[in-house]
Amino acid sequence: MSLPNRVEALIEALRRLPGIGPKSAQRLAFHLLERDRDGARRLAEALREAVERVGHCARCRMLSDAETCAICSAADRDGSLLCVVETPLDLLSIELATGYRGRYFVLHGRLSPVDGLGPEELGFDRLIRRLEEGEVRELIVATGATVEGEATAHYLAELAAARGVRASRLAFGLPVGSDLDYVDRSTLAHAFQSRRPTGASQP
Amino acid sequence: MSLPNRVEALIEALRRLPGIGPKSAQRLAFHLLERDRDGARRLAEALREAVERVGHCARCRMLSDAETCAICSAADRDGSLLCVVETPLDLLSIELATGYRGRYFVLHGRLSPVDGLGPEELGFDRLIRRLEEGEVRELIVATGATVEGEATAHYLAELAAARGVRASRLAFGLPVGSDLDYVDRSTLAHAFQSRRPTGASQP
Numbered sequence: 001m002s003l004p005n006r007v008e009a010l011i012e013a014l015r016r017l018p019g020i021g022p023k024s025a026q027r028l029a030f031h032l033l034e035r036d037r038d039g040a041r042r043l044a045e046a047l048r049e050a051v052e053r054v055g056h057c058a059r060c061r062m063l064s065d066a067e068t069c070a071i072c073s074a075a076d077r078d079g080s081l082l083c084v085v086e087t088p089l090d091l092l093s094i095e096l097a098t099g100y101r102g103r104y105f106v107l108h109g110r111l112s113p114v115d116g117l118g119p120e121e122l123g124f125d126r127l128i129r130r131l132e133e134g135e136v137r138e139l140i141v142a143t144g145a146t147v148e149g150e151a152t153a154h155y156l157a158e159l160a161a162a163r164g165v166r167a168s169r170l171a172f173g174l175p176v177g178s179d180l181d182y183v184d185r186s187t188l189a190h191a192f193q194s195r196r197p198t199g200a201s202q203p
Numbered sequence: 204m205s206l207p208n209r210v211e212a213l214i215e216a217l218r219r220l221p222g223i224g225p226k227s228a229q230r231l232a233f234h235l236l237e238r239d240r241d242g243a244r245r246l247a248e249a250l251r252e253a254v255e256r257v258g259h260c261a262r263c264r265m266l267s268d269a270e271t272c273a274i275c276s277a278a279d280r281d282g283s284l285l286c287v288v289e290t291p292l293d294l295l296s297i298e299l300a301t302g303y304r305g306r307y308f309v310l311h312g313r314l315s316p317v318d319g320l321g322p323e324e325l326g327f328d329r330l331i332r333r334l335e336e337g338e339v340r341e342l343i344v345a346t347g348a349t350v351e352g353e354a355t356a357h358y359l360a361e362l363a364a365a366r367g368v369r370a371s372r373l374a375f376g377l378p379v380g381s382d383l384d385y386v387d388r389s390t391l392a393h394a395f396q397s398r399r400p401t402g403a404s405q406p
Contacts, residue, residue: 004268013249046216047247065207
């Protein structure tokens with residue numbers, strides 16, 4: 001082909017993004033080089049900064065550029081409520097959709113043995129320590145309404161029950177089979193509001 | 204919001220890409236930070252390299268990381284044929300779709316007074332020098348089948364005629380009103396093959 005190697009390399013790197021096919025990658029590369037070099041520079045710098053500086057909060061595992069994230073450090077958050085989510089994006093959705101003022105715990109996945117995701121990968125040891133510290137009175141399980149999300153919720157409810165902590169689950173109101181971050185705000189707010197107590201024996 | 208500033212900055216930089224809305228930008232940012240930091244690093248580097256090192260060929264104005272691009276430097280290209288295209292992507296489409304072995308000239312746009320694109324911005328002075336060098340015998344005008352593309356083609360045909368160079372235009376076979384790089388390969392190959400001579404008086 002008749003493109004400079006560096007342009008080919010850029011197209012290749014863009015193709016690796018989810019949802020970007022070969023034609024889109026080409027158009028993005030040409031757009032950046034022909035019409036928005038400043039935007040390209042800014043994106044490169046933003047990527048470098050984010051990759052180098054953003055890690056995970058030591059308490060809740062949310063993306064954070066400090067040892068402890070803003071929510072875990074905030075004095076005005078209610079430490080008796082702990083909401084467990086699958087992803088940082090789910091946390092964000094709850095923050096945007098609801099008036100929740102408790103704290104979070106991010107699993108970065110859900111129990112899925114075929115994908116090699118077990119209690120260890122999801123940080124359950126750290127979550128158990130949180131429950132054993134005694135501050136948490138309600139564990140709000142906000143995993144997705146998928147089969148794995150439900151299985152994870154069931155497991156977490158058992159963990160909580162064994163430590164005398166009440167567990168609740170977002171109300172079914174979520175479209176079944178969907179991932180949490182696709183839900184519209186008002187449905188999510190509704191489901192969050194009508195969360196119900198759940199025993200270990202309840203799915 | 205509860206996101207680290209560096210994550211917000213990354214989402215903002217991604218949103219600036221054409222076709223990427225706020226939700227997509229968020230998903231891309233989280234994908235890169237949660238699942239593909241290596242891809243993010245590679246993309247940052249590819250962007251930096253491309254922006255710093257890729258300029259334009261001094262002869263044909265194609266994207267190039269050398270003073271003169273690969274096609275202009277190639278000894279086995281036919282210097283008597285010069286194909287004028289609007290964008291580097293159009294050049295690429297012709298290379299992929301046809302067996303053309305001549306050279307190119309990239310306008311980086313088309314005559315469009317409302318957008319401030321006149322003969323100067325499109326490099327017509329350099330194109331005229333190419334025509335006056337005497338090597339070019341046919342100017343193949345491969346601007347798009349849009350109103351501005353046609354106006355540009357008309358103007359170029361007049362430039363060529365005034366210098367005794369034959370001008371041809373891609374055959375109408377292109378879907379009218381479309382930009383060149385959306386055309387499927389076989390249609391483009393067909394149109395390229397049946398290009399016809401065009402006088403200054405013919406639209």
